Amino acid sequence: MNESGDNSVIRPAPVEIRGFRHYAAWLTRDEQAALLADLRGVLAAAPLFSPITPSGKPMSVRMTSAGRFGWYSDRRGYRYVEQHPSGVDWPPIPDRILGIWTAVSGVVRAPECCLINYYPPDAKMGMHQDRDEADFTQPVVSISLGDDGLFRIGNETRGGSTQSLWLRSGDVMVMGGAARLRYHGIDRIAPDTCALMPKGGRINLTLRVVT
Template sequence: MTLLRVRDFEIHPGFFTPDAQARLVADLRRILAQAPLVQPVTPRGTPMSVRMSAAGTYGWISDRKGYRYEPVHPSGVPWPAIPDTLLAMWQSLVPDARAPECCLINWYDASAKMGMHQDRDEADLSQPVVSVSLGDEALFRMGNQTRGGKTESVWLRSGDVVVMQGAARTAYHGIDRVRADTSTLLPKGGRINLTLRVVT
């Protein structure tokens, strides 16, 4: 489908076909059997509404000690490898970038949100972030380099991919809401968001 550009964000609607999405979900089941989803808390101790895990050399952690990348799951096991399908997508969309070192896995139920934030915990902000949506539709809001000001929103559907590089790499963005029962990909509903990034 046609590439969309919104505020320097590159949106690739329907990048993954339904069959490819189903294969990705099977890959994720294997990953989550080894590194189960956890409900992180903010440094202030407030539980987040999403549940998280990861694949790759590093996973992103949020707890009382702060936000950071760690080489092991909170249980102490190493993170599983990033699926080859996602590595091929990365190479296709951002061929000049270094190989991703983390695939963050976020699971949203119908009530979950992700407030406006920047991805700035990585060492090299010149490297892109690539985001994959699976499952129920989500309202993705895109902002500016600083908090506040005008924003724009778009509904992300299962199989859509967003590339954040250039000015979009450090722009504020978030998920305002998830529209329940808009996909049959996940048997229990909800949305999975995968974000691949270079950490070091």
């Protein structure tokens, strides 16, 4: 089985969309299945949970993390924490996922958090900025698995024109440089568009340098 950084696999060149680098179909089907197997071990150690927004509303996306830090939300606000809500440390980021970061991020530092979002068919993610990190010169790398998600890219401030594209299983997106603080979100999931996960849904992995 090919690893994500194996030169024997011909990788597609990225397409730039509003400063985001989109690598369509960057992962082969075998690599996607291998990532999913890695994630099962992470989820066994740190199960998915449903975050609460500061307003007290539960998010439609369930999540967990791997790495030194995990992203968390409750009535106190959005932040990174060093333990799962159960009190255990987050599990390590699998090597296969780290290999994708090394291949596409363009930076030397290793990610300190792999946020794992699970989108059931009716889930979405509102337009937001990733700005809970300390160093905005470090990119965010996004990996899509499972059903298609309609991804929308906005501007560095709310409002104005936006651009949308479908992210499909195996796609990789790099959000960095001048586009690092652009608003973005997932408007909807297209159910039953991928057979990677028998029960359907979409998994999105986002790798971040936190400190």
